[in-house]
Amino acid sequence: MASHRRPKQPSRTRVTVLTTAAAAAVALSSQAANAAPSEKPSKDEVKAKVDKLYEEAEHATEKYNGAKEKQEKLQKEISTIQDNVARGQEELNDLRDGLGSMASAQYRSGGIDPSVQLFLSADPDDYLDKASTLDQLSGQQVEALKKIQVKQRELAQQRSEASGKLKDLSSTRTELGKKKSEVQAKLAEAQKLLNTLTAAEKAALAAEEERATRASERTALTTPSAPATGRAASAYSAAQSKIGSPYVYGASGPSSFDCSGLTSWAFAQAGIAIPRTSQAQASAGPRIYSQSDLQVGDLVFFYGDLHHVGFYAGNGQVLHAPRTGTVVRYESINNMPYQFGVRI
Structure with a gap:
């Protein structure tokens, strides 16, 4: 059998709260509607902000110029080192060819010296470290081997220097890109302000x-x-x-x-x-x-x-x-x- 009890009525407290909230919402809505729109910056205010942005952009520009100058300097230095390495490699090849010619002549004159055979099949640095074999070489061969060793060390040092400068160049290019972006961002912001005039x-x-x-x-x-x-x-x-x-x-x-x-x-x-x-x-x-x-x-x-x-x-x-x-x-x-x- 269906119930005929009356539905529960909201309490006066709840009605009061709801009424108060609704009134507050209406009041806030009315205030928002009647609020004065935000004032547009004056010409002089825009100019002051733009001038400040231009000053910041110029500061970044000088940093950009410094990074660019460093990049150009590094590129020249690296190019010079690479040219020196190329010339040094040619000199090293000539020295090795000269020593090979000595060995060939020695072979033709009656057999190649065992110590020269050792040189031809191993690194000259390792060979020169074996001082006990030096007495088996002619003075001319010893001098040629020493020149080869010096040249190899020079080339290794130059290649290491070039490698370090290439890393520096890479980081400088990264810095250059960041400063360029910073300048462009400041200029774009300034232009956006100017466009409001x-x-x-x-x-x-x-x-x-x-x-x-x-x-x-x-x-x-x-x-x-x-x-x-x-x-x-x-x-x-x-x-x-x-x-x-x-x-x-x-x-x-x-x-x-x-x-x-x-x-x-x-x-x-x-x-x-x-x-x-x-x-x-x-x-x-x-x-x-x-x-x-x-x-x-x-x-x-x-x-x-x-x-x-x-x-x-x-x-x-x-x-x-x-x-x-x-x-x-x-x-x-x-x-x-x-x-x-x-x-x-």
């Missing part, structure tokens, strides 16, 4: 930069109190001829440059070889710490890690390749944290 905001930023560049150019071209002289004058003149050339990370001319690429290229035009990276260039000559003592054509270095370099242009201005998206241009020395100058 409107066309009008981008135009405004470009106009601001153009006005600052024109002002720096006028100031720099005013007769400086300490004009360039000698080699520095030639290098500075070469750099001036590249005003307007684009900044490209890792580039060292003649049509595009990064900061240390411009300075190293310019001094090369003056017949002076200086290191490729800004950090290495910082030790290329005596340092000038006071800006008042700088002369046109001195190298000037910025930031605590010295990852940026340019030419002092006089009147408180520098001529440099600033960063991605810019060109070789004049700029106030006070736009960056000055460390010291170097006179080449």
